[in-house]
Amino acid sequence: MNMPLVNGLTEYISRNQLPFHIPGHKGGRLFPEFSSFSLAQMDLTEISGLDNLQSPEGIIREAQQLAAKVFQSDACFFVVNGSTSGIHAMMMAAFQSGDQVMIPRNCHKSVWGGLILSGAEPVFIQPEYDEKRCLYTHVSPERVEQAIHENPNAKGMLITNPDYYGLCPQLTEIQRILALHGMKLLVDEAHGPHLIFHPDLPPSAAQCNADLWVQSAHKTLPALTQAAYLHVGNHTNALDTHLMERVTQYHRLLQSTSPSYPIMASLDYARAYMEEQGEETLDKLLEYLVWTRKELRTLGIDTMESYSRPEVCQIDTTRLVLDISELGLTGFQGEEILRQAGIQVEMSDSHRLVLVCTVADRREDFQSLVDACKHLSTHIGDWEIKGRKLTISREIPRQMLSPKEAFAGKVEWISLKHAMGRICGGTPVGPYPPGIPKYYPGELITASGLEELLENQGQGAQLFGLSEEGKISVILE
Secondary structure, three states: OOOHHHHHHHHHHHOOOEEEOOOOOOOOOOHHHOOOOOOOOOOOOOOOOOOOOOOOOOHHHHHHHHHHHHOOOOEEEEEOOHHHHHHHHHHHHHOOOOOEEEEEOOOOOHHHHHHHHHOOEEEEEOOOEEOOOOEEOOOOHHHHHHHHHHOOOOOEEEEEOOOOOOEEEOHHHHHHHHHHOOOEEEEEOOOOOOHHHOOOOOOOOHHHOOOEEEEEHHHHOOOOOOOEEEEEOOOHHHHOOOHHHHHHHHHHHHOOOOOOHHHHHHHHHHHHHHHHHHHHHHHHHHHHHHHHHHHHHHOOOEOOOOOOOOOEEEEOOOEEEEEOHHHOOOHHHHHHHHHHOOEEEOEEOOOEEEEEOOOOOOHHHHHHHHHHHHHHHHOOOOOOOOOOOOOOOOOOOOEOOOHHHHHHOOEEEEEHHHOOOOEEOOOOEEEEOOOOOOEOOOEEOOHHHHHHHHHHHHOOOEEEOOOOOOEEEEEOO
């Protein structure tokens, strides 16, 4: 049989790469505790006794209520389309067409879909930038206050906590500022469902009094890909009595009417596992990571554990970030070297490797990682890379059309190098991972922004939003 996807998956599995990447269950290591039945046997439908995600009254409702209690929310909705659809649902529930919403420029590309579907208008805020590290961090509370002063009619803000690198913003202070102005706080907590289970980790969106937040259970918990939670804050109904009703409405609208029972079951299991064993297993993980970072430092690898910036509240220490630029290597080169040594990381950029570590990782996995990283420290690097800085445009592109207008506009596809002066069409464009757009549809493409994209591409990054021929969508003139 001709099965290219099946063959590609089985070929990857047969290589026995050690996964320091998503999903958090790491090949199902913790799933034997799931049930005596296989996931395939659990692939059922809405028959009698199995409830219905569109209108839960039985076991799904009970599972969601248990999750709400553990994650300290007023209500939890199981999401089977990934955090992307959860972000869309919470944006549609919180904002109406024409509402202004403050968004850090380094948000995930799924937020653009939320702008299209809700009709909300973005007020982009530039996050802080560490020139030494060539790293965007987070928006500061001061920039949030400035944005509110310039846009007093904004209805709220959407922010990421933590980001791909494990950096967390000053969420408590930002929430306080927003609350003083009667504005909602929405949080993309895709990378942080584990935070609430250990006191040494950064505070979760729930602990920072967010109004709505979304978590990708599959990223750091033992859950299947696409498994996510959508939460409504405990205090929120007193501020907006209709918000819960709207969240319910849009959750139903955006979820499949044939939801995957294995995905929903994995959400229930992930909650139960972390509730009973989360703090204990996170203790072990953090202990393994202390040892790992110490060993890697002896190899001359910068593990960034002491990284500190005023706009960064805390670092999620379960996320292992290795800056290998001082070894004369780009992250892209380092990723390939580790792959050849049997390790697959989550992502790389011009300077760093990012490894996703979860409660499913074992002590021997970290020993194997340290052994593989010896290939990095002994590799003959290009010393021109050391100290090399990316060309980063700090200017927020000029918005010529609203996201909804640009999405509906007629487009043409042209060479990326000929796109200067044109309006970005169809889809956002940027490096992936981490999936942060450089240009959103409706924005004017400039020389500095193009230079940044081409430089990232030249160093090995993949650019999302381009055609198979590497062309970019622009509004037809």
